[in-house]
Amino acid sequence: MTQPSLIQLFRQLPAGVATLEGPDLRYGFVNDVMRELVGSEVEGERVTDRPGRLPASLLEVLPQVYTTGQPYLAKACACAPVSGSNAEHCFDLSLQPYPAEADHPGGLLLLAVDVSEPEATRRRAHELALQTRHLDARLRVLTETAPLITFTLNHEGRITYASPQWYRFTGQPPTADLTAIWPLLVHPDDRLRVLYEAQNARQTGTGWSFEYRLRRYDGHFRWVLSRALPEVHPPDSPAFWHGALTEIHLQRELSEARRRGEAELRFLADSIPELIWTASPRRRASLSSRCK
Secondary structure, eight states: OHHHHHHHHHHOOOEEEEEETTTTEEEEEOOOOHHHHHOOSSSTTTTOOOOOOOOOOHHHHHHHHHOOOOOOEEEEEOOOOTTTOOOOOOEEEEEEEEEOOOGGGEEEEEEEEEOOHHHHHHHHHHHHHHHHHHHHHHHHHHHSSSSSSSEEEETTSSSEEOHHHHHHHOOOOTTHHHHHHHHOOOOOHHHHHHHHHHHHHHHHTTTTEEEEEOOOTOEEEEEEEEEOOOOEOOOOOEEEEEEEEOOOHHHHHHHHHHHHHHHHHEEEEEEEESOOEETTSSSSSEEHHHOE
C-alpha cells in the first residue's frame, strides 16, 4: 500500500490518528477525528505545547514510550469536555513507537478511540449493581431480624433460601437439605394438604395462604401461617415464590378455647328448662337456650 493510500485510510478511520515526530514529539499527520481532541492547525507544534483535551497522565508517559520503544495503552481515559459542554468523554488511548532509519526511533503513532457510550453504560451497570447489592443487604437485614421465617422456592418446589429464624425454630443444621427435610417437619395430618396446595399454586402461578403444624426444635408441633406470592415478570411464568411463616399457635389455642367455651355454655343453657338468652348493647340476641 502506498503512502498516499495509507494516509487516505487514516483520514477515513472512525478513530483519532496522529503522528508525533522526532524527539520533540511534534504533530505530523492529524486526521479529522483527532483534531476534535487536540484542536486544529497543530501540525509542527509540540504535543506538550498543544495538548488540547489529552489527559496530563498521557503527556507524562510520552518521553518514556519514545525512549524505551515500548507500546502504551490506556483504557477509558477521561478527557476534558468539549468547550461549552459538561459531558465527559472517555477514550482508549494507544501509543505505538515507529522506527526511522537505522532503527532509531522516529516518533509515536497516537490512536484515540471514543468509548464514551460503552463506558457510560458500564458505569451505569456498575452503579445499578451496587444499588442492587445495597438493597439486597437491607432486605436481608429486614428479613433476618423480623419475628418470622422467610423463604424462597423455585417453580420446581426447591427451597433456595430460608432465613436464620427457620434453623432456630426447627433446630436443623445449616447444612440440611431444606427441600428434603421441610416436608418431614410438617405434621403428618397436614403434610399431604400442604404439599398439594403449594404444588397447585406453583402450577397455576398464584400465591397461597394456609395454616399447618410445623415441628419445633423441642419436638412439639406449632401452628404456623404460611403465605407466599410469586415473583412475576410478564410475559414469563413465575420462576420464584417468596413467602413467610408466622407462628399463630397461641391464636389457634385461644380460638379453640373460645370455641369449646361457647359449646359448653350452649350445652349448659340447653340443659336448663328455662328460657335463657343474652343480648348485646344493641339489643341483639347472641345466645338463647332451647326451652323444653
